[in-house]
Structure formats: structure tokens, C-alpha cells
Amino acid sequence: MINFFRKIRHNLVEQNKTGKYLKYGIGEIVLVVIGILIALQINNWNEGRKSEALEKSVLTDLRNELNANISQLEYEIDQREGVLSAGRLLLEHSGPDATWELKINFDSILFKVVVSGWKFFPETGVITDILSSGKLNIIQNDSLRYMISSLPSEMAQMNDEDDTYRLDLHGYFLPFFSRNYPLRNIVQDRGLFGRNMDSGLSTFHIDPESLLRNRELEGVLTIQNIWTNTAIAMYNRLMNKYKIMLRLISKKLES
Numbered sequence: 001m002i003n004f005f006r007k008i009r010h011n012l013v014e015q016n017k018t019g020k021y022l023k024y025g026i027g028e029i030v031l032v033v034i035g036i037l038i039a040l041q042i043n044n045w046n047e048g049r050k051s052e053a054l055e056k057s058v059l060t061d062l063r064n065e066l067n068a069n070i071s072q073l074e075y076e077i078d079q080r081e082g083v084l085s086a087g088r089l090l091l092e093h094s095g096p097d098a099t100w101e102l103k104i105n106f107d108s109i110l111f112k113v114v115v116s117g118w119k120f121f122p123e124t125g126v127i128t129d130i131l132s133s134g135k136l137n138i139i140q141n142d143s144l145r146y147m148i149s150s151l152p153s154e155m156a157q158m159n160d161e162d163d164t165y166r167l168d169l170h171g172y173f174l175p176f177f178s179r180n181y182p183l184r185n186i187v188q189d190r191g192l193f194g195r196n197m198d199s200g201l202s203t204f205h206i207d208p209e210s211l212l213r214n215r216e217l218e219g220v221l222t223i224q225n226i227w228t229n230t231a232i233a234m235y236n237r238l239m240n241k242y243k244i245m246l247r248l249i250s251k252k253l254e255s
Contacts, residue, residue, distance in 0.1 A: 055138045058130060059249045062148075065126040066242045066249075072122065073242070077235050079118045084228045086112035087221045090212070094221070098212035106208040111186040113224065114177050117169050119162045120235065127151055144248040147241060154241075158234050165227045176220050181211050 086109045093100060100106055130136050130148060139145045177183060182202030211217060 051138050054135070055140065056253055058126075058135050058138065059252055061126045062130070063246060063249045063253070065123050066246055069122045070239060070242050070246075073120065073235055073239050076118055076120050077232060077239070079116075080228050080232045080235070082112050083116040083118075084225060084232070086110075087225045087228065091218065091221050091225075094212045094214075094217055096213055098209055100208040100212060107186045110177070110181065110211075113221070114174065114183065114186060116173075116224070116228070117166045119166070120158060122155065124155070141248055141252060144245060144252075147245050151241075154238065158231075158238065161227075161231060161234060165231065168223065168227065173220055173224060176216060177211075180214055180217075181208075182206060 089104075089109060090113065093102070127148060130139075131152070136145055136148060139148070174183075182204050184202040185206060
């Protein structure tokens with residue numbers, strides 16, 4: 001093809017047809033430019049297809065991770081709701097003249113309050129990879145991109161809240177209950193962490209009324225309920241964020 005154009009140019013020069021030669025030269029340049037533009041367009045199209053395929057692959061992995069975290073969050077929220085319900089029930093029956101006449105086992109209620117150091121440990125492998133590898137830039141949806149980039153700071157805040165609660169639990173709540181009630185009874189045969197924790201029953205006198213009439217119990221449960229309410233609100237907020245992200249991901253994957 002190059003030899004063909006070169007021969008045409010040579011003939012025009014030999015025939016002293018300068019005007020036609022110039023027109024031909026301009027036409028040849030235009031053809032070359034068009035060819036370059038077409039090649040660039042094809043290259044851009046191929047790169048676009050690769051980027052689209054990579055985005056969908058990343059979003060598929062992210063969707064799986066979010067679904068796993070939602071399942072874990074639902075469990076954590078359920079546990080926190082149990083702590084909150086138990087704390088409220090104890091508060092309702094506490095006071096200077098308190099008695100425990102409910103058919104509900106007192107130890108089972110106290111167990112939920114005492115063993116309450118639940119902490120959310122999300123899967124973060126996909127999010128970490130997206131943020132550290134530059135893959136965030138291939139995600140086209142601005143809202144989804146922003147929510148992904150904001151997750152680490154939100155998780156750090158939740159982690160700080162959980163850690164602060166656990167400090168109160170181990171530094172204040174548990175010592176209080178240990179001083180005022182035989183904790184041996186409430187962990188008896190609970191199978192904590194998959195192990196048999198049966199250590200038998202306490203030989204000390206069990207007196208739910210004595211604990212319920214302790215003025216400090218009211219303060220302990222009030223503080224715990226504040227922490228628990230805060231945690232539930234944060235977990236629900238994160239849950240809603242995950243669900244919005246899933247909707248945006250599904251919309252992209254189904255397009």
C-alpha cells in the first residue's frame with residue numbers, strides 16, 4: 001500500500017502537476033490521521049472493555065464481602081439487642097424494695113448483661129485491595145466510590161467505641177458483678193466459645209434481691225445501656241450503608 005501511494009506521488013511530480021500533488025498530499029495526510037484515529041478508537045474500546053470487565057469482577061467480589069459482613073452484623077445487632085433487653089428488665093425490677101418473682105431464670109438474664117463484650121470483626125480483604133491497588137479508580141459510580149473510600153474511617157470509629165466499651169466491661173462492670181453475685185452460676189454449662197465451661201454451682205448464698213437492691217447496679221446498667229444503644233445505632237448505620245452499596249453494585253452488574 002505504501003509503495004502504491006509512493007508511485008502516485010512520483011508520477012504526479014514527473015508530470016509537473018504540483019496542484020494535484022499538493023491536494024493528493026493533503027488527502028494522504030487526512031487518510032493517515034483517520035487511520036490513527038480509528039486505531040486509537042479501537043484501542044480505547046478494547047481498554048474500555050478490559051476496564052469494564054475488571055470493574056465487574058471487583059464489584060462481584062465486593063458484593064460477596066458485603067453480604068458476609070451483613071450476616072455478621074445481623075448477629076452482632078441481635079446479641080446487643082439481647083444485652084439491652086436484659087439490662088432494661090433488670091432496671092425495671094431494681095430498687096430499694098426489689099423482688100424477683102418472674103419465672104424467667106435470673107442467672108440467664110444476668111448472663112446476657114455480664115457476657116456482653118461483643119465486637120464486630122468484618123471481612124475487609126476486598127475493600128483493602130481496592131483502596132491499596134488503585135482499583136477504586138475503575139469504579140464508575142461516584143457515590144459507590146465515595147462510600148468505599150469512607151469505610152475504613154467509619155470502621156475505625158466503631159472499633160474505638162467497641163474497645164472503650166470493653167474497657168468499661170472489664171474494668172468496672174465485671175468487677176462490680178463479681179463482688180455482688182456468684183458469677184460461677186451464670187457461666188455454668190453455657191458452652192462459651194464452643195467449650196464446656198461447667199464449673200459447677202456456687203456454694204455461696206444466691207440472692208437476686210440483694211443485687212437488685214444495690215444502688216450501684218442502677219448506675220452500671222444505665223451506663224451499659226447507653227453504650228449498647230450507641231453500638232446498635234452505629235451497627236444499623238453501617239448496615240444501611242452496606243445495603244445501599246449492594247443496590248448500587250447490583251444495578252451496575254445487571255446493566
